[in-house]
Amino acid sequence: MSKKEKVIVHNGMEIKKSTGDKIFDVVNAIILIALCFVTLYPMWYVLCASFTENSYLVANQGILFWPHGFTTGSYKMAFEHPLILSGYKNILIVLGVSLPLNIFMTLFCGYFLACKGMMFKKPIMFMIMFTMFFGGGMIPAYLNIRDLGLYNSLWALILPGMISVYNCIICRTAIEGVPESLKESAYLDGANDLVIVFKIILPLIMPTIAVLLLYYGVGHWNAWFNASIYLQDNELLPIQNIMRSILIANSNILNAAAAENDQTNQFAESIKYATIILTTVPVLCIYPFLQKYFVKGVMVGAVKG
Numbered sequence: 001m002s003k004k005e006k007v008i009v010h011n012g013m014e015i016k017k018s019t020g021d022k023i024f025d026v027v028n029a030i031i032l033i034a035l036c037f038v039t040l041y042p043m044w045y046v047l048c049a050s051f052t053e054n055s056y057l058v059a060n061q062g063i064l065f066w067p068h069g070f071t072t073g074s075y076k077m078a079f080e081h082p083l084i085l086s087g088y089k090n091i092l093i094v095l096g097v098s099l100p101l102n103i104f105m106t107l108f109c110g111y112f113l114a115c116k117g118m119m120f121k122k123p124i125m126f127m128i129m130f131t132m133f134f135g136g137g138m139i140p141a142y143l144n145i146r147d148l149g150l151y152n153s154l155w156a157l158i159l160p161g162m163i164s165v166y167n168c169i170i171c172r173t174a175i176e177g178v179p180e181s182l183k184e185s186a187y188l189d190g191a192n193d194l195v196i197v198f199k200i201i202l203p204l205i206m207p208t209i210a211v212l213l214l215y216y217g218v219g220h221w222n223a224w225f226n227a228s229i230y231l232q233d234n235e236l237l238p239i240q241n242i243m244r245s246i247l248i249a250n251s252n253i254l255n256a257a258a259a260e261n262d263q264t265n266q267f268a269e270s271i272k273y274a275t276i277i278l279t280t281v282p283v284l285c286i287y288p289f290l291q292k293y294f295v296k297g298v299m300v301g302a303v304k305g
Contacts, residue, residue, distance in 0.1 A: 043280075044065075045063075045064050046273045046276050046277060047273075047277060048064050048065065048066055048067045049064055049067075049270060049273040050074055050075065050270055050273035050274040050276070050277050051067035051070050051071060051072065051074075051270075052064065052067045052068045052069060052070075052071070052270060053068060053069035053071055053270070054074075054270050055069075056068040056069055057270055071270075073270070074270035074271040074273070074274035075274045075278075077271050077274075078271055078274045078275055078278055083234060083235075083237070083242050083245075084239065084242055084275065084278070086234075086235050086236075086237075086242075087237055087238055087239035087240075087241065087242035087243075088239050090154060090236060090237065090238045090239070091220070091221060091238040091239045091240070093154060094154060094157050094158060094220055094238060095217060095220055095221070097154075097158050098157075098158045098161070098162070098216065098220055099213060099216055099217060099220075101158070101162050102161075102162060102163065102164075102167075102212070102216040103209060103212060103213065103216070105162055105163040106163055106164065106167050106168050106171050106212055107171060107197060107201075107202065107209075108197070109128070109163060109168040109171070109172075110168050110169075110170075110171030110172040110174070110175050111171075111172075111175055111193070111197050111201060112124075113125060113128075113168065113169075113172040114172045114175040114176045116180075128165055128168070129165065131165060132165035132166065138229070141160070142229060142230070145160070145230050150230070151230055151232075152230070152231055152232045152233060152236065153230075153231075153236075154231075154236060156226065156230035156231065157220075157223070157226055157227055157230070157231075157238070160226070161219070161220070161223075161226075164215075164216070164219075167212050167215055167216070170208060170211070170212065171205070171208060171212065174205040174208035175201055175205060177205075178200070178201060178204050178205070182200055183196055183200065186199075186200055214286075214287070217283075217286070218283060221239075221240070221282070221283060222240060223238070223240065224238070224240040224241045224244055227240075227241050228241060239278075239279050240279065242275075243275045243276065243279050246271065246272055246275050
């Protein structure tokens with residue numbers, strides 16, 4: 001120990017590290033550092049590019065480690081762009097309406113699937129699972145949305161995705177982990193199913209509910225395909241569709257909205273990266289608050305099938 005020998009403490013015993021162990025630790029550290037760099041550098045590049053002058057980005061397409069000609073003009077242009085502001089408003093409306101509906105519907109479906117002795121449970125379970133593997137396709141879905149009067153409305157982004165079979169299975173597995181004696185005791189005390197769901201089941205499966213909120217929230221935030229089919233007015237498009245339009249060269253939506261703004265060309269390249277940052281940061285800010293529930297909630301589905 002006086003010669004600073006590296007040791008491994010195991011069950012109260014000190015074991016000297018061999019040369020092979022030291023080499024393994026060094027190689028392992030190098031590989032992990034390289035993986036971290038490969039994973040984090042694209043995000044760092046986008047962040048630096050969003051603060052870099054447009055002329056430098058056009059002239060230099062290589063590696064970027066820090067902003068050149070620091071400027072916040074791209075963010076100013078992004079916040080002044082009417083479609084970006086409306087895109088944020090639309091996606092917040094979709095999230096505010098969809099997430100409560102998603103959780104309630106998933107909770108009710110999971111509770112039904114977890115109940116024992118329910119009539120016609122197997123046929124209903126088969127029909128629910130069937131929709132997980134087979135769908136009518138894009139054209140029938142479009143015709144349904146049109147005939148229901150949901151076309152060119154934000155409800156077209158909310159109602160069709162109100163429930164996910166995969167998330168229902170996760171919720172069912174979590175509810176099955178709740179002791180049956182709790183439900184039986186509640187029944188004896190005169191509680192009905194709604195009381196059991198909201199006062200017994202829901203508090204006990206909050207880690208799973210947090211995971212489902214993350215799944216549904218990220219799904220709605222990243223969704224763009226349905227909006228491109230069901231929404232006609234640019235003012236109704238969510239933020240991901242606006243970002244997609246900005247990232248695509250010669251976008252008609254961006255050009256139509258910024259035709260009268262001469263400053264757009266000055267930040268034509270950097271505004272793309274600024275938009276990526278603006279659409280990514282909200283999810284990155286929310287995730288740390290749900291991370292502590294994530295592993296616990298997902299592990300429920302790994303223990304029971």
